[in-house]
Amino acid sequence: VLVTAGPTREPIDPVRYISNRSSGKMGYALAAAAAARGATVTLVTGPTELSSPPRATVVKVETAQEMRQAVLAEFAGADVVIKAAAVADYRPQTAATQKIKKRADNLTLALTKNPDILAELGALKSGQLLVGFAAETEDLLAHAGEKLARKNLDLIVANDVTLAGAGFGADTNIVKLLYPGGRVEELPLMAKEALADVILDKIGDLLAKKH
Ligand code: C5P
Numbered sequence: 661v662l663v664t665a666g667p668t669r670e671p672i673d674p675v676r677y678i679s680n681r682s683s684g685k686m687g688y689a690l691a692a693a694a695a696a697r698g699a700t701v702t703l704v705t706g707p708t709e710l711s712s713p714p715r716a717t718v719v720k721v722e723t724a725q726e727m728r729q730a731v732l733a734e735f736a737g738a739d740v741v742i743k744a745a746a747v748a749d750y751r752p753q754t755a756a757t758q759k760i761k762k763r764a765d766n767l768t769l770a771l772t773k774n775p776d777i778l779a780e781l782g783a784l785k786s787g788q789l790l791v792g793f794a795a796e797t798e799d800l801l802a803h804a805g806e807k808l809a810r811k812n813l814d815l816i817v818a819n820d821v822t823l824a825g826a827g828f829g830a831d832t833n834i835v836k837l838l839y840p841g842g843r844v845e846e847l848p849l850m851a852k853e854a855l856a857d858v859i860l861d862k863i864g865d866l867l868a869k870k871h
Contacts, residue, residue, distance in 0.1 A: 666706035670751035681828040684708030687744035689856035724774035782812030
């Protein structure tokens, strides 16, 4: 089982970066729960405050491009891939080699799109079960459903990050599970550890159906 977690950091200059509020808790809970069930787990993680889950191989990365390299290196050997990482959609076009000095009143950063790792895996997949996450602030089901189809996923975990007790940084989450074909399961508010177990149960059902 290959799990990604946490934010990425996209360098602006040697001392600054663009990132997001992902804590990594959901991905770490998934990695720990999968290892507890006996899976061989690799966790590819952006920078977080969390301690490594027991019995998982941990690969630490910073940028989306590093995460992509690490994930592609593990993909062929994986049966299940769970992409809980909040990958930065854009990175500074160039990272300044020296610290940017404070001069003009306005400063414009040119950004360029990062590779969509999960979409790439969806196009490459040859039997791997692919699970994505969608953090949305509006039209949750429509946006998550679109990502499920476009990225060729077997399951997407959709959360409305505007709800209290859901999303970035929280210890709990409130999600809907979407499957190809349009099936939707709504789950109540639960601890991220409990949700990790539910997600792994659902993955187990999907694997059983496949074989
Ligand atoms: O950013 P977006 O909402 O499209 O993220 C949905 C899913 O795609 C998540 O599982 C995330 O980990 C993955 N993703 C990715 N590479 C990106 C952006 C998102 O793997 N550049």
